Amino acid sequence: MSNVISKEVTCPRCNHTSSAHLFISINATNDPQFKRDLLSGQLLSYKCPDCGYEGRYMYPLLYNDMKHRFMVYLIPQIDRFQLEDRALEDDYRNLKGIQKRITADFNSMKEKIFVFESGLDxxxxxxxxxxxxxxxxxxxxxxxxxxxxxxxxxxxxxxxxxxxxxxxxxxxxxxxxxxxxxxxxxxxxxxxxxxxxxxxxxxxxxxxxxxxxxxxxxxxxxxx
Incomplete structure (x- = not known):
């Protein structure tokens, strides 16, 4: 299932602090609405309740598609070629034959989703x-x-x-x-x-x- 947490966030413009619900993982198969909200940008959109500043949340987010058997891990600005997250691997230890990718930005994440859903390499x-x-x-x-x-x-x-x-x-x-x-x-x-x-x-x-x-x-x- 998808995983969401509550966290205090600070507006980069006015420094106002507010509470936000942040998805740290999305199960696209079980929660297709969250998938649609992610791809539209709505899930990561941010608007300051004080000054009205609009932006996009950027934080580590795991996308899991059980139907097409792939995962995409968005880690903003990551510059590593390979990432082995032992805790994450343990959580999904029963899954075999899963293609796993990391991306450094939101657009690249969306592209990977499109690629794998299309059955492409x-x-x-x-x-x-x-x-x-x-x-x-x-x-x-x-x-x-x-x-x-x-x-x-x-x-x-x-x-x-x-x-x-x-x-x-x-x-x-x-x-x-x-x-x-x-x-x-x-x-x-x-x-x-x-x-x-x-x-x-x-x-x-x-x-x-x-x-x-x-x-x-x-x-x-x-x-x-």
Whole structure:
């Protein structure tokens, strides 16, 4: 079941302190309404009852989807690749074959949920996103495009799409591609990512991981 606690929070604008209900875990299978509230942003929204300041709560939050057999652990600004939480592992010791990921921000958490619900491999998605982001950067003569998320997947139409945020104003730009690029990424994952898939605990599969994986793949292909 989902887990909620009461905690005193302080407004960053006026320093007013108030009590808030914070979800530290969400069971998406048993509590679909909480899932909808999370994805809409409502669950983490904050409004100061004194000055009216609006923002978003950012704290560790575990998302558990028993139906699709994955967990996403949001830990704001975490910079570790792997996290083994013994207490958490003990709580879910009876669960086998669960994909476990950590993300450092809310949008990345939402993306992982979309990826796994769509039946996609998030490692192949990250490699695909990286390749398409390089195309977008070249098209707009940018050094690189680092922020982007999977926002569309249509198996019947053979299409996958990402929304990237480009320029100083972070303007959204949607770029779609045929699923062939995802399938090629999946071949890379199958070829060299076996050890990553066997890691215990929660792991972070993001752009940095994609860059390192492509580097390893090129070294393997070149025979180094």
């Amino acid at each position: 998030d490692m192949a998605v990250e490699l695909t996103k990286y390749a398409i982001s390089e195309m977008v950067a070249k098209k707009y003569e940018l050094g690189r495009v680092t922020e982007g998320y999977l926002t569309m997947y249509n198996r019947e139409a053979n299409t996958i799409g990402f929304t990237f945020f480009i320029g100083e104003d972070s303007e959204p730009f949607v770029q779609s591609a045929r699923l062939e690029i995802y399938r090629k990424s999946m071949k890379i994952v199958n070829a060299i990512c076996g050890n990553d898939k066997k890691l215990s605990g929660f792991i972070k599969i993001d752009r940095e991981w994609a860059e390192n994986t492509l580097f390893r793949y090129k070294r393997v292909k070149s025979g180094r």
